Amino acid sequence: MPPDQRTDSSPRICHDPLSGRPVFVAPQRGGKPNDRELVVSGDGVTDHPSVWCPFCVGNESRTPPDIVRAPADMAAPWQSRIVTNGYPITTDRPPLDLSESGWAGSDRYAHGTHDVVIESPRHDRSILAVAPEAWRDVWTICQRRFVMLAEQPGLAWATVFKNSGPRAGASLEHVHSQLIGVDIVPPALHTELATLEVQRDPFGRLLAEARAAGRIIATADDLVALVPPAPRQPFETWIVVAEPERHFHAASAARVMAIADLTRDIVGRLERLVPGCDYNWWLHQAPFDRSINTPGRAAAWHWHLEILPRLTELAGFELGTGCHITTMTAEDAAHRLRDAAVETGFDVCVSPARGWQKSRRRGEDAV
Numbered sequence: 001m002p003p004d005q006r007t008d009s010s011p012r013i014c015h016d017p018l019s020g021r022p023v024f025v026a027p028q029r030g031g032k033p034n035d036r037e038l039v040v041s042g043d044g045v046t047d048h049p050s051v052w053c054p055f056c057v058g059n060e061s062r063t064p065p066d067i068v069r070a071p072a073d074m075a076a077p078w079q080s081r082i083v084t085n086g087y088p089i090t091t092d093r094p095p096l097d098l099s100e101s102g103w104a105g106s107d108r109y110a111h112g113t114h115d116v117v118i119e120s121p122r123h124d125r126s127i128l129a130v131a132p133e134a135w136r137d138v139w140t141i142c143q144r145r146f147v148m149l150a151e152q153p154g155l156a157w158a159t160v161f162k163n164s165g166p167r168a169g170a171s172l173e174h175v176h177s178q179l180i181g182v183d184i185v186p187p188a189l190h191t192e193l194a195t196l197e198v199q200r201d202p203f204g205r206l207l208a209e210a211r212a213a214g215r216i217i218a219t220a221d222d223l224v225a226l227v228p229p230a231p232r233q234p235f236e237t238w239i240v241v242a243e244p245e246r247h248f249h250a251a252s253a254a255r256v257m258a259i260a261d262l263t264r265d266i267v268g269r270l271e272r273l274v275p276g277c278d279y280n281w282w283l284h285q286a287p288f289d290r291s292i293n294t295p296g297r298a299a300a301w302h303w304h305l306e307i308l309p310r311l312t313e314l315a316g317f318e319l320g321t322g323c324h325i326t327t328m329t330a331e332d333a334a335h336r337l338r339d340a341a342v343e344t345g346f347d348v349c350v351s352p353a354r355g356w357q358k359s360r361r362r363g364e365d366a367v
C-alpha cells in the first residue's frame with residue numbers, strides 16, 4: 001500500500017511529463033536554517049557566529065556525527081569533516097515506485113545520500129581563508145567519501161558541489177560544500193556521455209583547442225584549468241584531468257593535492273578580478289561502472305570540475321530555452337584570469353572579516 005503523498009515528506013523524484021526533467025521534491029528542506037534566521041533567533045545581531053552557527057567548532061552537537069574527518073585521529077581537533085545533511089534531498093528508503101499511489105506527478109523515493117562537507121572549524125567565509133594544507137585535506141576526505149559511495153549498492157553516480165555566496169544559493173556563509181550520491185544519472189551527465197558516443201575524443205579536442213586558442217589559465221600535476229569555448233558566465237573555468245580518468249576517487253594523491261591547489265588558485269584569481277565573487281562549482285565524474293549498460297563508453301571520460309561565477313542572473317531566456325548569454329568572450333576571460341595570478345600568496349586576496357554583501361556590490365560594479 002503506497003504511503004499518503006500528502007503527509008509523507010520523504011524526498012522523492014518526480015519527472016516532467018513533457019521534457020522528462022527530474023525534480024527532487026524535498027518538503028522538509030523548506031525548514032533548513034539560514035544565517036539571517038539563526039542570528040535573529042540568538043541574542044541579537046551582535047552575537048558571534050560561534051553562538052549560532054551549526055558548523056562552527058563547539059557546536060558539533062547540532063549536526064549529525066562525523067562520517068569522515070581530518071585529521072582522522074579523533075584525539076586531535078578536527079579541521080574538516082563530512083556529516084549527513086540534516087535537510088537532505090535524498091532518503092535511504094528504497095526507490096519504491098509511487099506512481100500507482102494516485103497522486104499525479106509522484107514517481108518514487110529519491111534513494112541516495114546527501115552530506116555536508118564542513119571545510120573549516122572557524123567561521124571562514126571563503127576557501128581562501130582555509131590554510132593550504134587544510135584545504136588539501138578537505139579534498140582528501142571527499143575522495144574517501146566517494147570511495148565509500150562507489151562501494152554502496154544502489155547508487156549510480158555521485159558529486160560534490162559548492163554554493164559560495166547568496167547569489168550562488170548558499171543559505172549558510174560558513175565555508176562548506178555538499179556531497180551527493182543518487183541512484184540516477186542526471187541529464188547533464190547523460191548529455192556529456194552521449195558526446196562520447198559520437199565523437200572519438202571530445203576531451204582531447206577540448207584541451208587541444210584550449211591550448212591553441214590561449215584559453216589555458218594554469219596547470220598542476222596532470223590537471224588543466226581552462227576557460228571553456230562557450231562559457232555561460234564571465235570567467236567560467238573548468239579544471240580537467242589531462243588523461244582519461246573516469247572517477248575522482250581513483251585519482252592519485254598528487255592529483256588530489258593538485259585539484260585543491262588549483263581551486264585555491266582560480267578562486268584567488270576570481271577574487272582579484274571581482275572581489276566577493278559568488279560562484280558555484282560541481283564535479284562531473286562518470287557514473288559508477290555498475291550503473292551504466294556500456295561502461296566502455298565512459299573509458300574516455302576525463303573527470304572535471306566546472307566553476308561558474310554568478311555575476312549575472314539566470315533570466316527568462318536561460319530558463320525558457322536552456323541557452324545562455326554572456327558578455328565576455330572566452331579568450332578575453334582567459335587573458336584576464338591569467339593576468340590575475342596571485343604572486344604573493346592567497347592571503348592578500350580576502351579578509352575573513354569582510355562583509356560579503358558589501359563586497360558583492362563592489363564586484364557587480366567591477367564587471
Ligand SMILES: [Zn+2]
Nearest residue numbers: 053056123174
Ligand atoms: Zn560557523
